[in-house]
Each structure stands twice: as structure tokens, then as C-alpha cells.
Amino acid sequence: METFEHYLDKYAELAIRVGLNVQKDQTVVIMTPIACADFVRKLTKKAYDAGAKDVVIDWDDDEVKALRMKHAPESTLREYPMWRANGMEEMAKEGAAFLQIYAPNSDLLKDVDQERVAISSKTTATAREGFLKYLRSNQVNWLMVSYPTAEWSAKVFPELNEQERIIKLWEQIFKLTRVDKTDPVAAWNEHIALLTAKQDMLNAKRFKQLHFKGAGTDLYIELAAKHLWVAAGSKSKAGTFFIPNIPTEEVFTMPARSGTNGTVRSTLPLSYQGSLIDGFTLTFENGRVIEATAEVGQEVLNKMLDMDEGARYLGEVALVPDDSPISNSGLIYYNTLFDENASCHIALGNSYPFTIEGGTTMSAEELAANGYNKSLIHVDFMIGSADMEIDGLYEDGTHEPLFRKGNWV
Structure with missing residues (x-):
């Protein structure tokens, strides 16, 4: 043993x-x-x-x-x-x-x-x-x-x-983190391949919007026109392949700054700056949070949203199936690194430039023109559940189911 x-x-x-x-x-x-x-x-x-x-x-x-x-x-x-x-x-x-x-x-x-x-x-x-x-x-x-x-x-x-x-x-x-496997490196290589396949599938779809529907959630998120879905690993400027989060179960991309509308309710607690925010609901209009209520941590939530102008807009949307190792553990970790990989999540605040085509070489003005949100914060919070439904919407308005009952179709 x-x-x-x-x-x-x-x-x-x-x-x-x-x-x-x-x-x-x-x-x-x-x-x-x-x-x-x-x-x-x-x-x-x-x-x-x-x-x-x-x-x-x-x-x-x-x-x-x-x-x-x-x-x-x-x-x-x-x-x-x-x-x-x-x-x-x-x-x-x-x-x-x-x-x-x-x-x-x-x-x-x-x-x-x-x-x-x-x-x-x-x-x-x-x-x-x-x-x-x-x-x-x-x-x-x-x-x-x-x-x-x-x-x-x-x-x-x-x-x-x-x-x-x-x-x-x-x-x-x-x-x-798959450390308990006989060969963790091989296990990670297999896992990265599975996530990359989802990434490639989503990039081929070129959805205009995502529609999230669940308990307390009815949210439309427009994706940046040049959005890129990213999973697991990335390459540094020097060409080094690395995995920024261990564990990771997500595929994620950039929302268009002004394109989120509707209401979303958190499904897991958020540990933020030494305090807890829980049971919170956000309402968006043209990308901006216009109303925010929390059962726990209302003042903390308000201060976070008032950090700067960009704090009320989304910088990331990520898809994670309910049938994933962290979710299946049945535990709440009170740690975003783990909890975000148990659930679909979105992030308030700064976008990642590498989630749009050519983003890492764009000027600030070019990034803004392509839907990028600038902020001092980047705070992920969890919105997925076992009853979450997600549809991808094409430019012509047609829908395609992506998630049913919390998992990939």
C-alpha cells in the first residue's frame, strides 16, 4: 500500500x-x-x-x-x-x-x-x-x-x-488531481485529450449565444465574435505547454462584454477575500449587473461589484458537466479552484485575452472592440446543477442542445 x-x-x-x-x-x-x-x-x-x-x-x-x-x-x-x-x-x-x-x-x-x-x-x-x-x-x-x-x-x-x-x-x-493513479502523467494526458475534443467541437460550432436554464437561472450570454474555447492546457510566449489549474474539468471562453441578459443564481458558496458569499442572484442587462442579492455576504458582494466599472460585467463563461469527479465527490470545497470544476461557472471581471483570436497581440483598444472586459478582479462563481439545461444559439437564431440534466448531450 x-x-x-x-x-x-x-x-x-x-x-x-x-x-x-x-x-x-x-x-x-x-x-x-x-x-x-x-x-x-x-x-x-x-x-x-x-x-x-x-x-x-x-x-x-x-x-x-x-x-x-x-x-x-x-x-x-x-x-x-x-x-x-x-x-x-x-x-x-x-x-x-x-x-x-x-x-x-x-x-x-x-x-x-x-x-x-x-x-x-x-x-x-x-x-x-x-x-x-x-x-x-x-x-x-x-x-x-x-x-x-x-x-x-x-x-x-x-x-x-x-x-x-x-x-x-x-x-x-x-x-x-489523479495523483492516486498508477501513472498520473498518462492519466492527465488522457484527460487533456478528452477536454481538447470538447474544445474543438465547440470552436467548430461558432455559436452566437449560450442560453442557461435552471433553478433561479434564465440567462443569455452572447459570445465574443472572435471567441476561442480553451481547455486544460495553454502555451506560454516561450512555447512552454502548461496546465494553469490542477484540477481542471472545464472548457471556457470569452463573453461579449455587453451581451449578457437575464438572471442567474449561484449553486455553490463563493469564498472571496476571506469572507463567504452564498445564495446570491444577479440580474444582467446589456452585459451589466443591475441587481444583486445574497442570502449570505450581501455587503461583500456589493463591495466586489463596486471594485471598478468592469466588475459588473462578465469575463468568462465555462462549461463543466455535473457528472465530473469533483461534483461526484458530493462535497462543497469552499475553494474556487475545486468548486468551479464541479459546476458550470461564469466569472465577473477581467477577460482572458487568449480566449479570442489574436487577443494576446491586440492593443487595449482592439481588445475592447472585440468584446473584452477590463477589470481589477476576475471572480469565478458556480451556476451549474443536475438540472441545468444549456442551448447553443446560432447567428440565424436556431438552437442546439448542449447540456441536459447538467451533462453534455
């Missing part, structure tokens, strides 16, 4: 060799909470084994973040150490690879004044905008993976003690 350390080693290997695909003499930047230090050390060793010339660690700490939000002068929350933002951008410019360990604590800032959280979030996003352009346009290879922390595991398995719930969450991660 394989040991935990064996699977952890395979997980690190998958992240470095397949997801991030570190190249010889490449700098690797790992952005991580300090709670993941043991895993960071393992990733660092794997990166050097893969030929990295240097591994730079950008540490963060949830408790320190919470203390700052609660006690620092408000003027401090309007400042960001530009040496950090400039350093990240400089490393991206020089072709570094970036790995983020995402282990959210959805209760971290629930008792903090949301105005203070919004000020800090906007300050940080504005300062890091130049750096994030490199990731959002796939100019560099990048990856997001998760690591079970005490706080995250408590949300997923509240009935277990800390040791038991962390072990249980690790078991789920190993399964859902």
Missing part, C-alpha cells in the same frame, strides 16, 4: 513537471501561505531537479493579514509596497514561472469592516495589475494548486477532528 509521502511526492512532481512544466534555467516563484511550508520545500526540491536556476518564495500569512485589516490605520490600507509588485513584474518580464498555493480561509475576514477589506483589495489589485497581465495573457507558464490547511479542512469536514479532516482532504486532493 502506498504511503502518504509517496502520494505527496507524486503531487509535487505533477505540479512542477506537468502543471507548471518548469524549464531548464528558469526562475520559479512560489506564492504561498506559511502554513504550506513543508510542501513548499518539497516543491522547491522538485523545481531544482527539473532544472530551475532559482526558486523564489513569496510568503503570506492569514493571521497577519487579518490583524492588519483590523488594526492598521486606514491610510496604510491604501498603500502597497511597490517593490513587491515591481519585483513580480520584473521576474515575469524575464520569463519566470509562477506557482500559487491556494488554501482559502473563507471565515478569515468575516468580522472585519468590509469597507476596509475593499480598500485593501483594490489597492493590492491596482498595484499588481502589471504583473497579473503576464499571467492573464499566458505570457508566462503559471499554475494554481491547493494544500489542506486546518482552516480550510474545517469548512469541508467540520464533523472531524483536525488530524482526521486534513487526512480526509488530502485523500480527496490526491483522487481529484
Whole structure:
């Protein structure tokens, strides 16, 4: 029987060799909470084994973040150490690879004044905008993976003690990332091929719109005229193939900025900036959210939508069948990296330039003319369910069923 350390080693290997695909003499930047230090050390060793010339660690700490939000002068929350933002951008410019360990604590800032959280979030996003352009346009290879922390595991398995719930969450991660397979790389190659087939099918259709119909949802999303469906992997500017999210079950593309109309209801909780938003409904008119209500986290939702003008428009639409490994686990992960791969989802905020033809080489004006939405945020939230129906609409108005009862037709 394989040991935990064996699977952890395979997980690190998958992240470095397949997801991030570190190249010889490449700098690797790992952005991580300090709670993941043991895993960071393992990733660092794997990166050097893969030929990295240097591994730079950008540490963060949830408790320190919470203390700052609660006690620092408000003027401090309007400042960001530009040496950090400039350093990240400089490393991206020089072709570094970036790995983020995402282990959210959805209760971290629930008792903090949301105005203070919004000020800090906007300050940080504005300062890091130049750096994030490199990731959002796939100019560099990048990856997001998760690591079970005490706080995250408590949300997923509240009935277990800390040791038991962390072990249980690790078991789920190993399964859902295919690390438990005899040959994870072969399993991923097969999975990528299946997703790519869906991507190619959708690109051949050239739908004008998608119509989503489900409980609380009746939504029409116009697709950008030059939209490209994308799945699983991408290529960096240097030609390196990488998988930005592990796990991934989606195919996604760019909506036309002003082309979304109707109402949509979330089907899973959203962990956002240390707080939870749940049971929320958005109404769109000509692309813009004109009404938003939430059963939990109304103030957080309002602050998110008011981040900037683009925050009320869509930047992504993604299709994920209900019959997928993460959905079939029957768990809510309170972690968008996992929950978005259990359900069809859409994202408020910034679009990805690589999801339209020639987008990565377009000017800002050209992107805008082709339906691109610019924003400081990109927030995915889940709208799929076992009763979701999706139709593709052609230019002539004819319909074609894509999803019935939550799954591909």
C-alpha cells in the first residue's frame, strides 16, 4: 500500500513537471501561505531537479493579514509596497514561472469592516495589475494548486477532528488531481485529450449565444465574435505547454462584454477575500449587473461589484458537466479552484485575452472592440446543477442542445 509521502511526492512532481512544466534555467516563484511550508520545500526540491536556476518564495500569512485589516490605520490600507509588485513584474518580464498555493480561509475576514477589506483589495489589485497581465495573457507558464490547511479542512469536514479532516482532504486532493493513479502523467494526458475534443467541437460550432436554464437561472450570454474555447492546457510566449489549474474539468471562453441578459443564481458558496458569499442572484442587462442579492455576504458582494466599472460585467463563461469527479465527490470545497470544476461557472471581471483570436497581440483598444472586459478582479462563481439545461444559439437564431440534466448531450 502506498504511503502518504509517496502520494505527496507524486503531487509535487505533477505540479512542477506537468502543471507548471518548469524549464531548464528558469526562475520559479512560489506564492504561498506559511502554513504550506513543508510542501513548499518539497516543491522547491522538485523545481531544482527539473532544472530551475532559482526558486523564489513569496510568503503570506492569514493571521497577519487579518490583524492588519483590523488594526492598521486606514491610510496604510491604501498603500502597497511597490517593490513587491515591481519585483513580480520584473521576474515575469524575464520569463519566470509562477506557482500559487491556494488554501482559502473563507471565515478569515468575516468580522472585519468590509469597507476596509475593499480598500485593501483594490489597492493590492491596482498595484499588481502589471504583473497579473503576464499571467492573464499566458505570457508566462503559471499554475494554481491547493494544500489542506486546518482552516480550510474545517469548512469541508467540520464533523472531524483536525488530524482526521486534513487526512480526509488530502485523500480527496490526491483522487481529484489523479495523483492516486498508477501513472498520473498518462492519466492527465488522457484527460487533456478528452477536454481538447470538447474544445474543438465547440470552436467548430461558432455559436452566437449560450442560453442557461435552471433553478433561479434564465440567462443569455452572447459570445465574443472572435471567441476561442480553451481547455486544460495553454502555451506560454516561450512555447512552454502548461496546465494553469490542477484540477481542471472545464472548457471556457470569452463573453461579449455587453451581451449578457437575464438572471442567474449561484449553486455553490463563493469564498472571496476571506469572507463567504452564498445564495446570491444577479440580474444582467446589456452585459451589466443591475441587481444583486445574497442570502449570505450581501455587503461583500456589493463591495466586489463596486471594485471598478468592469466588475459588473462578465469575463468568462465555462462549461463543466455535473457528472465530473469533483461534483461526484458530493462535497462543497469552499475553494474556487475545486468548486468551479464541479459546476458550470461564469466569472465577473477581467477577460482572458487568449480566449479570442489574436487577443494576446491586440492593443487595449482592439481588445475592447472585440468584446473584452477590463477589470481589477476576475471572480469565478458556480451556476451549474443536475438540472441545468444549456442551448447553443446560432447567428440565424436556431438552437442546439448542449447540456441536459447538467451533462453534455
